[in-house]
Amino acid sequence: MKKRKKRQMKKDRGFRSLHDMCLPKSEGGVGLRSLHEVMNALFGKLWWSFRKSTSLWSSYMWNKYCKKQHHTVVTGTGPSHAWRKMLEVRGALYFIEDTVIGEEEVEVKQFIVNGEWDRQRLSNLISEEMTDFIVETIRTIIEEGALDIPWWMGSKSGKFTVKSAFERIRRKKEKVWWWSYIWSKGVPFKINFLLWRSWKGIRMEGGLQQAITKWWEEATKPKLKAIFQVIPAILMWELWKRRNSRRNGREVKYETLLQQCQEVVFKLVKTLYPWIRFQKSWENLVEVLKEYKPKLYYQAITWVRPQMGWKKCNTDGAIRGNPRESTYIFCTRNIQGRLVYAEAQRLGIGNSMEAESRAILRAQQHCQNNNITNVIVETDSLCLSKIIKGEWRIPWQHTEEID
Incomplete structure (x- = not known):
């Protein structure tokens, strides 16, 4: 009976278990990952290597544990801890057809x-x-x-990734509507966490929930709305600090509390919108954010003909979604701007970086095969342009194509 009361007291005070915290923020958690689920995803990678590889280790495991049975239906645990964990994960990774x-x-x-x-x-x-x-x-x-x-099947490219295996294996819950309001950008984690803990753990009265929701759903300008959504978390944080100070014998006046809340809001605005100038008063801040209109800058970009003795090659990659079905295309033009050669081909499932890099690679191969020199290559991919110039590092998954 005492243990039950103790658990109920912890629940009423807002204590949350690690089990509840190890969920994505959109599903009511804190965004932590369970080490048990991460370990299962890594064992899933081990199982995939065993299934796909023809290495000595794979052959040994196949002959020792599978014998004459297929790997997807083999039963028995065996003495190996790794093999037992691989079989446990297999059920979450494989879908067996009834046919x-x-x-x-x-x-x-x-x-x-x-x-x-x-x-x-x-x-x-x-x-x-x-x-x-x-x-x-x-x-x-x-x-x-x-x-x-x-x-x-966990990824469109057909390649196994620990991230996709983790998403298939991990515990899931329905998405909650309030997660984007609690976890606001630009605010320290401790402030957001206090509101999350209070919202899930403390039995709030209807009036308090309505007050918080009113701040969240206030219809106003986008930049001001982002600030309004954080106000409940800031207020609860400063009230929590005031409560702790009073319990330790230090009184905090209402004026001091209000000033501290405003200071946090001003710092938040400077973090989110460093280019906006305002006076340190709540009225001026609201007025500036309501009347704010962004300045739009544009630059006209035109195609320029190459110089005498040169040709220009323009490349591009197209994709429907990322990753989805992709295509590359390139064309070469002479000094008059007339089309000399054009090529396009479907690549299948891929991402934008693969399509853009494959277009440049095929253009280079075409020029080498036809002994075309003095060629200027233009691409609309800023990332590839920086990588080729040596200003950015090559992403490891694209090293083979770009290098």
């Missing part, structure tokens, strides 16, 4: 006709949902003598 195709071995190339997926045969063996995913997402590439490889 049984018997003992016959099938290869991916048997489902491709004239470079396109055979939807009818796919739907005879797997579900309609899985058929749609394969047809819309996976490219049909056949290489002579190549073995079938697994495709990771």
